[in-house]
Amino acid sequence: EAGVAQSPRYKIIEKRQSVAFWCNPISGHATLYWYQQILGQGPKLLIQFQNNGVVDDSQLPKDRFSAERLKGVDSTLKIQPAKLEDSAVYLCASSSAWGQLNTEAFFGQGTRLTVV
Amino acid sequence: DAKTTQPNSMESNEEEPVHLPCNHSTISGTDYIHWYRQLPSQGPEYVIHGLTSNVNNRMASLAIAEDRKSSTLILHRATLRDAAVYYCILNTGNQFYFGTGTSLTVIP
Numbered sequence: 001e002a003g004v005a006q007s008p009r010y011k012i013i014e015k016r017q018s019v020a021f022w023c024n025p026i027s028g029h030a031t032l033y034w035y036q037q038i039l040g041q042g043p044k045l046l047i048q049f050q051n052n053g054v055v056d057d058s059q060l061p062k063d064r065f066s067a068e069r070l071k072g073v074d075s076t077l078k079i080q081p082a083k084l085e086d087s088a089v090y091l092c093a094s095s096s097a098w099g100q101l102n103t104e105a106f107f108g109q110g111t112r113l114t115v116v
Numbered sequence: 117d118a119k120t121t122q123p124n125s126m127e128s129n130e131e132e133p134v135h136l137p138c139n140h141s142t143i144s145g146t147d148y149i150h151w152y153r154q155l156p157s158q159g160p161e162y163v164i165h166g167l168t169s170n171v172n173n174r175m176a177s178l179a180i181a182e183d184r185k186s187s188t189l190i191l192h193r194a195t196l197r198d199a200a201v202y203y204c205i206l207n208t209g210n211q212f213y214f215g216t217g218t219s220l221t222v223i224p
Contacts (some may be wrong), residue, residue, distance in 0.1 A: 004159075019217040033212070035214075042201075042203060042214035042215050042216050043214045043215060044214070045211065045213060045214075047213065048211060054212060062130065091159050091160070093159070093160075093212075094202050102148050102164065102165060102167070102207075104150070105152075105160075105162065105212055106162070107159030107160045107161065108159050109157075109158055109159050110158075110159050
């Protein structure tokens with residue numbers, strides 16, 4: 001089965017510019033996650049969707065970050081405007097079911113963002 | 117909201133067993149213990165998970181303490197390809213909160 005697809009793989013932007021990342025989860029997976037991973041740290045959960053509804057966005061900096069998952073499939077994560085501290089790898093993951101704690105999550109390869 | 121504690125780094129000789137410890141003293145009765153690993157420049161990948169009983173799969177074994185406040189990931193024969201950061205995660209409410217993980221170095 002195809003894995004989680006993310007694009008672009010790399011992005012370099014200047015501070016105060018906008019950027020968007022795209023994620024296509026594994027077909028049929030209801031739950032989608034976006035993580036931010038700063039160099040040397042573990043991934044930090046930004047937002048979690050169940051189908052097209054948000055179930056947890058408590059750690060999303062809502063003044064500059066936004067995410068949507070139209071039709072409960074693909075998702076986009078946007079940063080506007082970007083700051084230097086947003087430089088990180090942005091990971092998308094999906095899992096098959098909500099509420100089943102014994103299901104695994106599948107991760108994409110991530111998008112490496114550099115803000116200069 | 118990392119709820120697990122792991123050593124920052126460990127070393128192992130190639131083809132020897134590796135025991136990666138994890139403490140999760142605040143675990144609740146319904147939390148599953150998951151382990152993921154992250155190879156350089158890749159996204160995390162699933163290794164194993166369990167609830168109460170010890171678990172085995174083709175990649176590793178998971179030993180869970182009787183009180184569930186700690187667990188150990190066991191790689192039976194470390195290879196160079198096992199060099200990665202290993203994350204122990206409590207899956208609570210279908211959410212995966214990562215800590216800083218253990219960076220495993222495998223020495224040839």
